[in-house]
Amino acid sequence: MSIEKPLPVIDHDSAPYWEAAREGRLDIPLCGDCGKHHFYPRAICPHCHSDNLKFDTVSGRGEVHTFTIARRPAGPAFADDVPYVVALIELEEGPRMMSRVQTDDPEAVKIGAKVEVTFVKATDEVTFPYFKMI
Amino acid sequence: MKNARDPVIVGLADAPIEDGKFVTKASVLGHAALVAKAAVEEAGLTLDDVDGLLTAGMWGVPGPGQLATVTLGEYLGIMPTYVDGTNIGGSAFEAHVAHAAMALREGYCEVALIVYSSDQKSLRSRNLGGRPSVLSMQHETPYGMPTPVGGYAMAAQRHMHEYGSTSENLAEIAVATRKWAQLNPAATRRDPLTIDDVLSSTMISEPLHLLDCCLVTDGAGAIVMTTAERAKDLKTKPIAVKGYGEAHTHWAVAEMPDLARLLPAQKAGETAMKMAGVTHSDIDVVEVYDSFTITVLLTLEALGFCKIGEGGDFVSGQRTAPGGAFPMNTNGGGLSALHPGMYGMFLLIEASRQLRGDCGDRQVTGAETALVHGTGGTLSSGATVILQKD
Numbered sequence: 331m332s333i334e335k336p337l338p339v340i341d342h343d344s345a346p347y348w349e350a351a352r353e354g355r356l357d358i359p360l361c362g363d364c365g366k367h368h369f370y371p372r373a374i375c376p377h378c379h380s381d382n383l384k385f386d387t388v389s390g391r392g393e394v395h396t397f398t399i400a401r402r403p404a405g406p407a408f409a410d411d412v413p414y415v416v417a418l419i420e421l422e423e424g425p426r427m428m429s430r431v432q433t434d435d436p437e438a439v440k441i442g443a444k445v446e447v448t449f450v451k452a453t454d455e456v457t458f459p460y461f462k463m464i
Numbered sequence: 465m466k467n468a469r470d471p472v473i474v475g476l477a478d479a480p481i482e483d484g485k486f487v488t489k490a491s492v493l494g495h496a497a498l499v500a501k502a503a504v505e506e507a508g509l510t511l512d513d514v515d516g517l518l519t520a521g522m523w524g525v526p527g528p529g530q531l532a533t534v535t536l537g538e539y540l541g542i543m544p545t546y547v548d549g550t551n552i553g554g555s556a557f558e559a560h561v562a563h564a565a566m567a568l569r570e571g572y573c574e575v576a577l578i579v580y581s582s583d584q585k586s587l588r589s590r591n592l593g594g595r596p597s598v599l600s601m602q603h604e605t606p607y608g609m610p611t612p613v614g615g616y617a618m619a620a621q622r623h624m625h626e627y628g629s630t631s632e633n634l635a636e637i638a639v640a641t642r643k644w645a646q647l648n649p650a651a652t653r654r655d656p657l658t659i660d661d662v663l664s665s666t667m668i669s670e671p672l673h674l675l676d677c678c679l680v681t682d683g684a685g686a687i688v689m690t691t692a693e694r695a696k697d698l699k700t701k702p703i704a705v706k707g708y709g710e711a712h713t714h715w716a717v718a719e720m721p722d723l724a725r726l727l728p729a730q731k732a733g734e735t736a737m738k739m740a741g742v743t744h745s746d747i748d749v750v751e752v753y754d755s756f757t758i759t760v761l762l763t764l765e766a767l768g769f770c771k772i773g774e775g776g777d778f779v780s781g782q783r784t785a786p787g788g789a790f791p792m793n794t795n796g797g798g799l800s801a802l803h804p805g806m807y808g809m810f811l812l813i814e815a816s817r818q819l820r821g822d823c824g825d826r827q828v829t830g831a832e833t834a835l836v837h838g839t840g841g842t843l844s845s846g847a848t849v850i851l852q853k854d
Binding site for chain 1: 596600602603606607608610617618621625666671
């Protein structure tokens with residue numbers, strides 16, 4: 331019997347982000363005052379503290395800022411995935427987000443590798459933005 | 465210039481452990497109480513003298529541990545009038561020393577007790593998985609981020625990429641620390657260790673191996689602080705708290721501003737050294753949090769003992785080992801002595817014992833000034849304390 335993987339507990343800050351992911355878009359907050367994107371979604375801009383924010387569909391392209399190959403799972407729910415690559419992706423628009431690099435060859439993942447978002451459905455409610463090397 | 469209300473450390477105690485587990489049969493609060501009692505009695509005080517209580521822990525959450533000082537005060541049967549339950553991870557106790565120092569100077573308390581206890585090894589409770597992915601963790605946990613090692617691995621990967629540090633550099637730290645543990649009868653792991661042993665140990669989260677990771681043990685410790693004036697009548701030789709600083713940047717690893725630099729340590733270290741009026745060459749012994757080998761490398765750079773990016777060279781050639789030029793983590797650290805979840809308490813105890821001259825085979829000759837730096841969370845928080853023989 332497989333153990334259920336942890337799912338995000340979606341809140342008012344993050345609901346539009348997760349809803350967009352379900353629809354195959356990467357939407358992250360853009361500040362109407364300082365013009366910077368941020369991630370994870372917040373009620374105020376972490377750069378200039380403005381609350382003049384809207385969700386913006388971004389390119390979904392970026393690069394691997396850093397990563398680890400998990401040789402031991404983060405708990406039994408991830409046991410079948412080992413080895414897997416958890417990576418910090420720096421989006422073209424600037425913000426960084428934690429995700430997975432989907433690959434059959436974990437050793438091929440390098441810092442600086444160009445990646446593109448790919449959406450992986452987990453449940454009817456939750457679709458995860460993973461990344462693939464391009 | 466000395467002042468009657470200058471803060472000093474006058475009592476220390478830690479609980480005996482064997483194979484990483486408590487020897488005495490008591491609850492987690494029972495062990496807290498036993499070390500608290502031992503530390504005040506060492507100073508010639510009693511628990512009834514304690515009017516300042518500071519603690520942090522991961523026990524009893526959710527539940528009584530959410531109000532940690534309240535629950536511990538109740539267990540001890542005291543009514544403290546200055547309390548601090550600051551929890552910024554394993555560095556909390558360095559922050560507690562800072563906060564107690566300020567409270568003592570201001571006359572908010574006369575005798576401050578700082579306590580930590582964890583029975584995580586006996587309870588096998590260390591696995592941090594299975595917590596609901598709420599708030600910022602909804603963007604991290606579901607991707608299978610190994611906790612806590614994954615964030616440290618990502619920092620190590622980035623440091624290697626930017627500065628060319630190597631797994632061998634990290635292994636030097638584990639090996640040097642083990643040599644100190646071999647001089648400490650209370651240390652958990654005392655068997656010989658080589659760089660090859662570290663490099664050939666199981667890969668956990670690349671690039672960190674099993675032997676780059678700290679131990680998982682039980683542990684309890686307590687520190688008693690008072691004023692220089694009050695210390696005159698007490699039984700121990702006081703250790704002066706000369707400077708302190710603290711800072712934090714993030715909880716989620718993705719939010720760490722610079723994966724290859726430890727900004728909280730940089731800020732806290734600068735603040736503490738400036739307050740103490742000391743420079744790097746004044747420091748005789750260094751106790752820094754070694755949750756993972758990479759933590760040490762990043763900390764030494766951020767504190768300014770070497771330039772950013774040069775930590776690998778700095779620790780090479782067993783520089784931090786017994787007999788080396790840079791005595792560090794002299795009890796055997798979290799890597800080899802003990803690591804009961806939040807280790808910062810034991811950095812302070814070891815530094816104070818070195819300054820008292822109580823360290824036997826591992827005593828650093830002529831140790832007069834010590835730097836202690838705790839790191840908490842996932843490279844999230846840092847707190848520095850400068851201690852001096854009075």
